[in-house]
Amino acid sequence: MVEKVINYLHENREKHLEKLNDFLSIPSVSTDSIHNNDVEQAAKFVADYLNELGFSSVEVMQTKKHPLVYGEWMEAGENAPTVLLYGHYDVQPADPYELWDSEPFKPEVRNGRLYARGSSDDKGQVFMHLAVFEAYIKTTGTLPLNVKVCIEGEEEIGSENLYEILEKQKEKFDADFAVISDSGMVDSGQPTILYGLKGFTGLEFTVKGPSRDLHSGIYGGAVRNPAMAMAHILSTLKNMDEVVTVDGFYDGVEELTSDERELIKNVPGEDFVNSTGIPETTPEQGYTAKEHTMARPTLEINGLYSGYQGEGTKTIIPSSATAKLTCRLVPGQNPTRIQELLVEHLEKNVPAGVTIDIKREPLSAKAYKVDPNHPLITKAAKSYSEAFGKETVYVRMGGSIPVVELIETIYNIPIVLLGFGTPDDRLHSPNESFPLESFDKGMETLVYYWNEVRSK
Amino acid sequence: MVEKVINYLHENREKHLEKLNDFLSIPSVSTDSIHNNDVEQAAKFVADYLNELGFSSVEVMQTKKHPLVYGEWMEAGENAPTVLLYGHYDVQPADPYELWDSEPFKPEVRNGRLYARGSSDDKGQVFMHLAVFEAYIKTTGTLPLNVKVCIEGEEEIGSENLYEILEKQKEKFDADFAVISDSGMVDSGQPTILYGLKGFTGLEFTVKGPSRDLHSGIYGGAVRNPAMAMAHILSTLKNMDEVVTVDGFYDGVEELTSDERELIKNVPGEDFVNSTGIPETTPEQGYTAKEHTMARPTLEINGLYSGYQGEGTKTIIPSSATAKLTCRLVPGQNPTRIQELLVEHLEKNVPAGVTIDIKREPLSAKAYKVDPNHPLITKAAKSYSEAFGKETVYVRMGGSIPVVELIETIYNIPIVLLGFGTPDDRLHSPNESFPLESFDKGMETLVYYWNEVRSK
Ligand SMILES: [Zn+2]
Ligand SMILES: [Zn+2]
Numbered sequence: 001m002v003e004k005v006i007n008y009l010h011e012n013r014e015k016h017l018e019k020l021n022d023f024l025s026i027p028s029v030s031t032d033s034i035h036n037n038d039v040e041q042a043a044k045f046v047a048d049y050l051n052e053l054g055f056s057s058v059e060v061m062q063t064k065k066h067p068l069v070y071g072e073w074m075e076a077g078e079n080a081p082t083v084l085l086y087g088h089y090d091v092q093p094a095d096p097y098e099l100w101d102s103e104p105f106k107p108e109v110r111n112g113r114l115y116a117r118g119s120s121d122d123k124g125q126v127f128m129h130l131a132v133f134e135a136y137i138k139t140t141g142t143l144p145l146n147v148k149v150c151i152e153g154e155e156e157i158g159s160e161n162l163y164e165i166l167e168k169q170k171e172k173f174d175a176d177f178a179v180i181s182d183s184g185m186v187d188s189g190q191p192t193i194l195y196g197l198k199g200f201t202g203l204e205f206t207v208k209g210p211s212r213d214l215h216s217g218i219y220g221g222a223v224r225n226p227a228m229a230m231a232h233i234l235s236t237l238k239n240m241d242e243v244v245t246v247d248g249f250y251d252g253v254e255e256l257t258s259d260e261r262e263l264i265k266n267v268p269g270e271d272f273v274n275s276t277g278i279p280e281t282t283p284e285q286g287y288t289a290k291e292h293t294m295a296r297p298t299l300e301i302n303g304l305y306s307g308y309q310g311e312g313t314k315t316i317i318p319s320s321a322t323a324k325l326t327c328r329l330v331p332g333q334n335p336t337r338i339q340e341l342l343v344e345h346l347e348k349n350v351p352a353g354v355t356i357d358i359k360r361e362p363l364s365a366k367a368y369k370v371d372p373n374h375p376l377i378t379k380a381a382k383s384y385s386e387a388f389g390k391e392t393v394y395v396r397m398g399g400s401i402p403v404v405e406l407i408e409t410i411y412n413i414p415i416v417l418l419g420f421g422t423p424d425d426r427l428h429s430p431n432e433s434f435p436l437e438s439f440d441k442g443m444e445t446l447v448y449y450w451n452e453v454r455s456k
Numbered sequence: 457m458v459e460k461v462i463n464y465l466h467e468n469r470e471k472h473l474e475k476l477n478d479f480l481s482i483p484s485v486s487t488d489s490i491h492n493n494d495v496e497q498a499a500k501f502v503a504d505y506l507n508e509l510g511f512s513s514v515e516v517m518q519t520k521k522h523p524l525v526y527g528e529w530m531e532a533g534e535n536a537p538t539v540l541l542y543g544h545y546d547v548q549p550a551d552p553y554e555l556w557d558s559e560p561f562k563p564e565v566r567n568g569r570l571y572a573r574g575s576s577d578d579k580g581q582v583f584m585h586l587a588v589f590e591a592y593i594k595t596t597g598t599l600p601l602n603v604k605v606c607i608e609g610e611e612e613i614g615s616e617n618l619y620e621i622l623e624k625q626k627e628k629f630d631a632d633f634a635v636i637s638d639s640g641m642v643d644s645g646q647p648t649i650l651y652g653l654k655g656f657t658g659l660e661f662t663v664k665g666p667s668r669d670l671h672s673g674i675y676g677g678a679v680r681n682p683a684m685a686m687a688h689i690l691s692t693l694k695n696m697d698e699v700v701t702v703d704g705f706y707d708g709v710e711e712l713t714s715d716e717r718e719l720i721k722n723v724p725g726e727d728f729v730n731s732t733g734i735p736e737t738t739p740e741q742g743y744t745a746k747e748h749t750m751a752r753p754t755l756e757i758n759g760l761y762s763g764y765q766g767e768g769t770k771t772i773i774p775s776s777a778t779a780k781l782t783c784r785l786v787p788g789q790n791p792t793r794i795q796e797l798l799v800e801h802l803e804k805n806v807p808a809g810v811t812i813d814i815k816r817e818p819l820s821a822k823a824y825k826v827d828p829n830h831p832l833i834t835k836a837a838k839s840y841s842e843a844f845g846k847e848t849v850y851v852r853m854g855g856s857i858p859v860v861e862l863i864e865t866i867y868n869i870p871i872v873l874l875g876f877g878t879p880d881d882r883l884h885s886p887n888e889s890f891p892l893e894s895f896d897k898g899m900e901t902l903v904y905y906w907n908e909v910r911s912k
Contacts, residue, residue: 221748292677
């Protein structure tokens with residue numbers, strides 16, 4: 001049966017690519033109200049496609065800003081599981097236009113890649129799902145499982161209204177598990193299971209000294225220099241072995257198992273030295289760089305400033321110094337608690353002669369991780385391998401995907417991240433593209449996967 | 457005899473104030489070529505005055521920019537010492553004009569103060585010397601000692617051409633000691649001997665990590681954060697007791713004697729907490745704030761920057777971090793050597809994973825200090841006390857006066873700083889003024905002083 005479905009995709013490849021081109025030609029930029037009409041057109045495109053396929057309850061749900069498209073296929077029966085499919089049809093702005101080699105909203109294929117804004121993030125991947133549904137329905141008359149489709153138009157502006165909708169209409173969107181295709185593989189053609197994301201917290205603090213910048217000749221020796229005080233405070237946060245030295249920071253963090261270390265070892269890692277130009281990597285003591293980036297918490301200074309920043313010399317004692325900090329967290333760390341530990345640590349380490357002013361970052365995210373041995377995951381790995389002809393690797397990632405935390409918080413269901421992007425896709429940048437290999441083999445992966453998970 | 461001279465000053469006070477007004481009315485702003493003609497007029501004013509008094513060899517010496525006025529009185533005989541009197545007739549720009557309560561180049565007396573650009577810095581103080589010479593010559597027919605007058609027009613733009621002239625015509629300007637009246641007293645009406653100035657050196661360093669800002673989620677844990685590395689490096693420069701922890705920094709620094717500590721204690725010090733808004737002073741361990749500001753070396757961060765400085769959060773690892781450092785030095789510290797020690801210290805403390813780029817500040821200055829018990833100094837103190845009716849205090853200052861180092865380097869003669877400005881004079885700011893009390897009692901001080909030092 002699966003072969004029929006895949007054959008259908010092969011036979012209709014040109015038609016699908018043309019239809020995808022129509023989708024990508026709509027400049028559905030969510031940040032800019034000048035594109036409000038385009039955003040609506042893109043929503044309509046998705047809803048029309050679902051209607052064509054015979055989905056029920058298809059709806060362009062209005063929000064305070066951009067609509068969310070819903071549709072469901074519940075004909076697989078009670079014994080089949082229900083999946084919530086999440087994606088987004090809005091895109092990042094395309095400027096600066098002059099840096100694009102072809103027009104961002106006139107899709108063009110070059111060297112096996114489809115160039116267009118949204119080709120990878122996320123219209124291309126949303127379209128793959130719809131085309132696979134089409135293939136199943138046209139060849140088998142139904143889908144292997146029940147599907148609830150949720151495609152929003154506000155992902156690139158922070159999913160402002162998504163939480164409210166999912167929370168208020170919990171029943172409507174409820175499912176046995178969720179699938180999100182809005183991420184990537186570690187390398188082109190390398191099947192990748194993303195089974196963990198890091199959480200996030202942060203704050204900004206300002207060390208305050210004199211009420212104005214002072215002449216260093218007159219006041220140097222009487223007045224604590226806020227920039228030096230800040231340096232001392234910052235140096236107490238992390239030691240030179242990259243171990244965070246904030247009390248309680250690692251509490252509840254589960255030690256990496258040898259199984260996981262093995263999984264991480266098998267990921268074809270980026271050559272950090274080569275790609276970033278650093279002299280050498282400096283991971284946390286006792287861990288490899290891959291282990292630290294994927295699976296250990298981090299604390300970074302994102303920016304700092306104090307006093308005179310111009311050319312040459314200005315002999316002042318600055319009146320203040322500011323640092324911005326963020327942490328990437330792992331399962332076991334509560335973002336709010338970590339933020340509180342940081343605040344306590346900072347306040348405890350303020351030297352005499354200065355005061356501190358702390359601004360807590362309001363956004364935070366909990367880390368996400370599924371058991372890599374969960375059947376929904378191992379089946380995904382198997383489907384990937386079958387389609388791409390290559391062993392699947394398992395990765396965790398340092399970033400966060402806010403919608404993952406959102407779905408987990410509201411529904412507490414397994415979330416499977418089936419991403420087909422590649423590191424060369426240039427998301428959010430000029431010349432965004434998506435490999436046609438990902439398009440073809442990604443759809444095959446989805447065909448296998450829906451078949452694999454058809455029974456509860 | 458001295459009484460006669462002082463009487464002359466009293467009798468001619470109005471005439472002198474009028475003449476000073478003429479001098480102050482010339483907008484001799486040296487930074488702005490639109491005032492080139494005014495600068496020349498001010499030079500001419502000084503030269504004319506010297507000619508009127510019968511000085512010989514009076515000359516408006518042309519330089520690459522603004523002229524220097526020279527004149528000498530060598531009729532005091534071979535047994536009398538020769539003093540080199542330095543001052544400057546150029547002034548800072550007066551803008552923003554709208555912040556002045558009266559016009560900057562239309563002198564006005566209000567509440568016992570003469571308001572005008574240059575009233576304190578330095579035309580007012582230069583004029584006092586000329587008026588005192590007039591009083592001596594008109595009443596006694598000569599001056600008590602031989603005088604070489606050197607009034608430049610480039611002080612406010614860094615004395616660009618002074619070094620070359622003094623160096624090339626060494627004989628012409630040579631003297632037994634120098635007097636400079638271009639500084640102030642610690643308080644209005646408080647006779648002050650400024651017997652020490654600090655030296656100066658500095659550098660800027662940049663900690664370099666990745667070749668571009670990196671996503672903290674993807675690279676955090678593999679890449680050393682340059683801002684954090686910089687914080688660690690900075691924290692090794694000075695401890696929380698405000699002791700500089702750079703090897704060799706204090707080598708050669710003479711310990712404060714109990715005599716000097718007594719002198720410093722007697723200075724009516726600024727209430728640093730009140731005037732700067734800090735919670736408390738934090739001087740070097742073992743010293744008071746006054747001792748540290750006046751007589752101990754300091755190291756300050758003048759500015760630093762790294763990464764994101766805007767509103768909110770940007771989760772990057774910055775590609776670099778930069779800090780600007782300067783030191784104020786005391787006698788016994790060689791600025792070049794201190795700079796070298798700093799460079800060595802920084803290079804030694806660079807952690808793995810980043811590199812460092814150091815820019816040495818080209819300007820430096822050696823500290824200056826005269827023995828407070830030198831007769832030229834004690835006589836100055838006595839003259840001050842006699843004129844102001846108050847015990848003289850002895851201070852050292854954290855700043856540098858470049859011309860002091862210049863004269864010391866070329867001539868290696870004692871330099872006496874006879875300043876009559878006050879902390880309220882607003883030098884270089886709108887509403888510059890000079891107390892008439894300083895005008896009157898300062899001239900009396902000069903009358904006493906020239907009489908005191910008349911014999912070698
Ligand atoms: Zn996306
Ligand atoms: Zn001056």
